[in-house]
Amino acid sequence: xxxxxxxxxxxxxxxxxxxxxxxxxxxxxxxxxxxxxxxxxxxxxxxxxxxxxxxxxxxxxxxxxxxxxxxxxxxxxxxxxxxxxxxxxxxxxxxxxxxxxxxxxxxxxxxxxxxxxxxxxxxxxxxxxxxxxxxxxxxxxxxxxxxxxxxxxxxxxxxxxxxxxxxxxxxxxxxxxxxxxxxxxxxxxxxxxxxxxxxxxxxxxxxxxxxxxxxxxxxxxxxxxxxxxxxxxxxxxxxxxxxxxxxxxxxxxxxxxxxxxxxxxxxxxxxxxxxxxxxxxxxxxxxxxxxxxxxxxxxxxxxxxxxxxxxxxxxxxxxxxxxxxxxxxxxxxxxxxxxxxxxxxxxxxxx
Numbered sequence: 001x002x003x004x005x006x007x008x009x010x011x012x013x014x015x016x017x018x019x020x021x022x023x024x025x026x027x028x029x030x031x032x033x034x035x036x037x038x039x040x041x042x043x044x045x046x047x048x049x050x051x052x053x054x055x056x057x058x059x060x061x062x063x064x065x066x067x068x069x070x071x072x073x074x075x076x077x078x079x080x081x082x083x084x085x086x087x088x089x090x091x092x093x094x095x096x097x098x099x100x101x102x103x104x105x106x107x108x109x110x111x112x113x114x115x116x117x118x119x120x121x122x123x124x125x126x127x128x129x130x131x132x133x134x135x136x137x138x139x140x141x142x143x144x145x146x147x148x149x150x151x152x153x154x155x156x157x158x159x160x161x162x163x164x165x166x167x168x169x170x171x172x173x174x175x176x177x178x179x180x181x182x183x184x185x186x187x188x189x190x191x192x193x194x195x196x197x198x199x200x201x202x203x204x205x206x207x208x209x210x211x212x213x214x215x216x217x218x219x220x221x222x223x224x225x226x227x228x229x230x231x232x233x234x235x236x237x238x239x240x241x242x243x244x245x246x247x248x249x250x251x252x253x254x255x256x257x258x259x260x261x262x263x264x265x266x267x268x269x270x271x272x273x274x275x276x277x278x279x280x281x282x283x284x285x286x287x288x289x290x291x292x293x294x295x296x297x298x299x300x301x302x303x304x305x306x307x308x309x310x311x312x313x314x315x316x317x318x319x320x321x322x323x324x325x326x327x328x329x330x331x332x333x334x335x336x337x338x339x340x341x342x343x344x345x346x347x348x349x350x351x
Contacts, residue, residue: 006053007057008051009051009052009053010052010053010054010055010057010058011055012050012051012052013041013044013052013053013054013055013247013251014055014058014243014244014247016040016041016044016052016247017036017037017040017041017243017244017246017247017250018037018243019036019040020036020037020038020039020040020041020246021033021034021036021037021040021239021242021243021246022036023036023039023040024036024039033239033242033243033246034156034160034242034243034245034246034311034312035156035157035160035246036246037242037243037244037245037246037247037249037250038153038156038157038246038247038249038250039250040247040250041246041247041249041250041251042249042250042251042253043250044250045250045251045253045254054247054248054251054254055244055247055248056248058244059212059244059245059248060200060212062240062241062244062245063200063212063213063216064193064196064197064200064212064213064216065193065196065216065233065237065238065240065241066213066241066310066311066314067196067199067200067212067213067214067215067216067217067218067219067220068192068193068196068216068217068219068220068233069220069232069233069238069310069314070213070217070220070310070314070320070324071216071217071218071219071220071221071222071223071224072220072224072231072232072233073224073320073321073324074220074221074224074225074320074321082321082325084290085321085322085325085326087289087290088286088289088290088292088300088322088326089325089326089329091282091285091286092301092326092329092330092333093329093333095278095282095301095330096124096330096333096334097333098278099122099124099275099278099303100119100122100123100124100334100337102122102274102278103118103121103122103123103124103271103274103275104118104119104122106118106122106270106271106274107121107122107147107267107271110270111267111270113140113143114139114140115345116134116137116138116139116140116342116345116346117134117139117140117143117144117147119341119342119345120133120134120139120144120338120342121143121144121147121148122147122271123148123334123338124151124275124303124330124334130144130148130338133338133342134342137342137343137345137346138346139342142256143264145252146252146253146256146260146261146264146268147264147267147268147271149249149252149253150264150265150268150272151268151271151272151275151303151304152249152304153249153252154268154269154272155272155302155303155304155309156249156304156312159298159299159302159304159309159312160312162298163295163298163312163316167294167295169295169316179232179234179235180234180235180236181234181235181236181237183234184231184232184234185230185231188229188230188231189231189233189234191229192220192223192229192231192233195216195219195220195223196215196216196219196220197216198219199215199216199217199218199219199220200212200215200216201215202215203215203218217324238311238314238315241311242311245311275303279298279301279302279303282301283297283298283301286300286301292319292322293318293319295316295318296313296318296319296322296323299312299313299316299318299323300322300323300326300327301326309323309327310323310324310327
């Protein structure tokens with residue numbers, strides 16, 4: 001049971017995140033509710049006297065809301081196009097494998113990281129899962145966390161600027177496809193949230209990866225694709241989700257020296273450039289072969305966390321089913337091969 005003092009510390013951290021968001025709105029910067037919260041919280045943690053704590057307790061409900069939002073995009077009309085995505089989804093397999101191989105080679109050969117840390121740090125997604133696997137095989141947990149967090153940070157920070165200043169899509173506000181709560185059917189919304197919570201609990205019990213995201217998403221797909229529910233997640237909730245995730249991302253750098261952060265950032269930047277090159281190649285191939293919208297392809301191959309990429313996709317009005325299916329395939333590949341190869345690497349080092 002979390003006591004009131006911890007809750008107050010989390011709420012203060014979220015308040016600081018909101019202040020950062022307001023600053024970014026004032027400066028007309030892209031994705032202000034997310035990036036502003038990252039900016040403010042990453043600065044706030046440098047002050048030891050501030051009574052703040054990472055709002056991780058708010059992460060499960062935020063993930064449930066994202067899952068419900070993603071699922072609401074799966075209308076019967078959109079689902080008719082899934083067979084069209086099939087060959088594009090096949091390209092995710094070589095993309096994911098090349099990402100892992102190139103990342104592992106870069107960290108191990110060029111930066112002299114041990115092979116286990118290099119391998120798990122190069123995985124495109126699943127930060128928490130990679131840390132858990134790393135603990136089991138005695139890899140460098142703090143380094144894996146910082147490597148994964150840095151990659152996520154680069155992706156989340158650069159994508160909005162690419163979208164706004166290269167594709168000229170305005171995301172300075174959260175207003176493209178969202179609906180304010182005053183225009184929402186509150187009865188349907190309540191049913192949707194209850195069903196989402198039930199879906200999360202069931203997914204957790206049957207040990208589905210990313211249960212708090214996947215369970216509600218599957219429930220939402222079922223009720224929206226059948227027309228049982230038409231209500232989406234309202235605008236105000238999506239703002240809350242962005243602040244929560246932005247603040248949590250900012251806290252990933254807590255307790256880490258600026259020198260270590262700078263050194264890891266520089267080293268991870270090399271890996272990020274490799275990812276950019278691989279993404280550019282596969283985005284180009286997918287676009288030329290299938291002629292899907294370039295923005296949706298960009299987000300489909302974006303090597304960030306599934307929640308964060310889907311959140312950006314929601315805010316720019318991209319093709320959510322297309323993007324989500326590609327990330328699900330990538331996540332399934334990562335979560336199936338990561339523990340198997342990691343254990344082999346561990347046995348090789350111990351023999």
